[in-house]
Amino acid sequence: MQNKEQRENAFHAPFVLKNITNTYLRGDIVKELEEKILKEGHALSENILKVDSFINHQVDPVLMQQIGDDFARHFANRGITKVVTIESSGIAPALTTASALKVPMIILKKQPSKVLNDNLLQTVVTSFTKGTSYELTLSHQFIEDNDNVLIIDDFLANGEAASGAIRLLTEAGASIAGVGILIEKSFQPGREKLIAQGIEVYSLARVSKLAKGVIEFIPEEN
Ligand code: G4P
Numbered sequence: 735m736q737n738k739e740q741r742e743n744a745f746h747a748p749f750v751l752k753n754i755t756n757t758y759l760r761g762d763i764v765k766e767l768e769e770k771i772l773k774e775g776h777a778l779s780e781n782i783l784k785v786d787s788f789i790n791h792q793v794d795p796v797l798m799q800q801i802g803d804d805f806a807r808h809f810a811n812r813g814i815t816k817v818v819t820i821e822s823s824g825i826a827p828a829l830t831t832a833s834a835l836k837v838p839m840i841i842l843k844k845q846p847s848k849v850l851n852d853n854l855l856q857t858v859v860t861s862f863t864k865g866t867s868y869e870l871t872l873s874h875q876f877i878e879d880n881d882n883v884l885i886i887d888d889f890l891a892n893g894e895a896a897s898g899a900i901r902l903l904t905e906a907g908a909s910i911a912g913v914g915i916l917i918e919k920s921f922q923p924g925r926e927k928l929i930a931q932g933i934e935v936y937s938l939a940r941v942s943k944l945a946k947g948v949i950e951f952i953p954e955e956n
Contacts, residue, residue, distance in 0.1 A: 761954055763804045767916065767939045768951050770797065777944040781863065781891075781919075789888050789916065793826045801938065802830025805886060805914040808936050809835070812911045815881045816840055818903060820870065820895050827916060828886040835884075840876050842899055844868040855905050859898035863891050870898040877906035890915040890937060893924030900931065912936055919944070920952055 776784040788794040805827070818840045819828035825841060832839035844859075846869065853874040860867045877883070885899050896913050903910060910933055918925060918937035921944075925935050943950040 760804060760808070763800050764938050764954055766797065766800065770794070771917070771939055771941075772949060775949060777946060777949050779946070780944050781922075783917065783919070783941060783944055783949065785917070789826075790823050795826070798826045798830045801827050801916060802832075802834050804938070805831040805884070805936070806834030809884050809911060809914070812884075813882050814884045814911050816877070816908075817884050817886055818842060818899060819886045820844070820899060823889075824887040827888065827914075831884065831886050831914065838876075840872070842902065843871040846871070855902050857898050857901045857905075859894050861892075861894060870895070870902060872902045872906060874906055877903060877908050879907035881906075881908040882911050883908045884911045885913045886915075887913070888916045890918040890924040890928075890935070891922045893927035896924065896928055896933075897931070900928075900933065917941060 770788055771783070771785060774785070774787045778784050784790075786792065788797060814835055814837060816838050817828050817832035817835065819825055820842045821844055825839075828839050828841075855872045855874055856869045858867055859870045881903075883903050885896055885903075887896060890896065890913070900910055912934035913928055913936070915935065915937040916939065918935070918940045920937075920940045920942050925937070928935050940952040941949065942952045
């Protein structure tokens with residue numbers, strides 16, 4: 735019969751082992767994600783990249799695990815206490831990142847909830863891509879003054895969702911360690927908007943151009 739400490743060690747053992755033996759480099763995961771985008775993604779227009787088969791509808795869990803490991807490695811030793819995402823497509827990579835960092839993950843809600851009604855912080859976010867607005871919501875009880883938060887999301891386009899998340903988290907008293915993004919549409923202003931607020935943006939695939947049948951990336955610096 736294991737005692738509590740033994741059970742906790744057993745639970746954490748695979749993560750510790752994985753962190754020690756994990757030899758993935760940033761370039762490997764960027765290449766893998768870009769190849770997957772080229773193989774399975776569809777540029778629907780000059781603005782929209784469809785990645786329903788592995789991010790937005792069906793989810794590739796192995797890829798999400800590798801992405802989470804990479805985000806965790808990049809933001810290691812920054813004293814991150816929580817990973818925050820915006821529902822729904824950011825949840826999978828945020829969870830794998832939080833798991834690798836061994837910290838809680840918080841989902842910012844877009845829908846008003848009947849059960850989530852205590853001490854709420856809210857801010858309006860307008861999506862230019864979808865032409866909609868929603869009230870991004872955080873329950874204050876999950877953020878404390880000394881929290882240092884990493885924000886993870888699937889796409890960075892105009893930076894509105896991430897800016898909304900930063901507003902809420904700052905209002906709650908947290909500091910922002912950075913933003914981790916799977917696919918940045920670098921021809922849109924999201925990155926500049928966040929950098930102008932003093933926020934580090936760490937993106938994996940950086941799309942420089944979309945057109946019907948065309949998907950191009952910013953080459954990785956060596
Ligand atoms: P922004 O936050 O950077 O300003 O982006 P914007 O409002 O323009 O986009 C909002 C929604 O549209 C987000 O999803 C975002 O992930 C998605 N999005 C933006 N550009 C693309 C794209 O080229 N392809 C795809 N597939 N999605 C894109 P959301 O509303 O939060 O939806 P979800 O997380 O529930 O999937």
